[in-house]
Amino acid sequence: MILGAKHMVRMALVLVVMTSCGAAAQPAADSAVEAPAKHTSAHWTYEGEDGPENWGTLDPAYTLCVDGSAQTPINITASAESDIPDPIFAYAAGNADLVNNGHTVQAVSAAGNTLTVDGTVYTLKQLHFHAPSEHTIDGVQAAAEMHFVHQSEAGVLAVVGVLMMQGETANAVWEQYILGTTTPKDTKAQTMIDWPALLPQSHITYQYEGSLTTPPCSEGVKWMVMKDSVSLSADQIAQLNKAYTGNARPIQELGDRTLTLDTETK
Helix, strand or coil, X not given: CCCCCXXXXXXXXXXXXXXXXXXXXXXXXXXXXXXXXXXXXXXXXXXXXXXXXXXXXXXXXXXXXXXCCCCCCXXXXXXXXXXXXXXXXXXXXXXXXXXXXXXXXXXXXXXXXEEEECCEEEEEEEEEEECCCCCEECCEECCEEEEEEEEECXXXXXXXXXXXXXXXXXXXXXXXXXXXXXXXXXCEEEEEECHHHHCCXXXXXXXXXXXXXXXXXXXXXXXXXXXXXXXXXHHXXXXXXXXXXXXXXXXXXXXXXXXXXXXXXX
């Protein structure tokens, strides 16, 4: 899944070294006598030297990408079954800003759309896609995966993943978002999205504790991956791939985490 951000860097009690031409040393910009400086996070990609295998070495803020113990995505396979709290969606159709951030295209939700899980309310922030899917089911990758990103008042993230499979006909309710993926990089457009219609009819989910799927790979993210997928036409999938393809992080180890499949929805 994708969140653009600047990250606080360490406060250093150091002085800049003297230059070769003998100029006097000056206090570093992030020295203790000044406010802590911020820096733009290191550039990362999905391939090559800046790709997923090296994310953890690109920036001190990205260390969880290599050292984390609760990373996402995972391969969804045999899981415990339990009547866990159902996700309750309170979505409504409305305007959305489309933002191409260089890694995917986000549809930023207008205020008012929420997800409630076990009494905690999470506000829908944005939707974005990965092609092919990041999560796999028994090792099988879907054509794409949509991430609905939510945040609670306490700052906790809850992400709903919906796998997208190729079908025979175009999916009308997804068309406005898919058309919006033509938005040029680093620009913004606007469209109308029928948010509740985007979800599968059944809200049965696989749930586990994970992370962001992009740097800084922060953990403590509540993940809910829909058991049922959504169908898109071959042309719609091709449009997603034309915007971005291969923007999927490799599978991470589940480790000692519990993956739970809800047994029913109300």
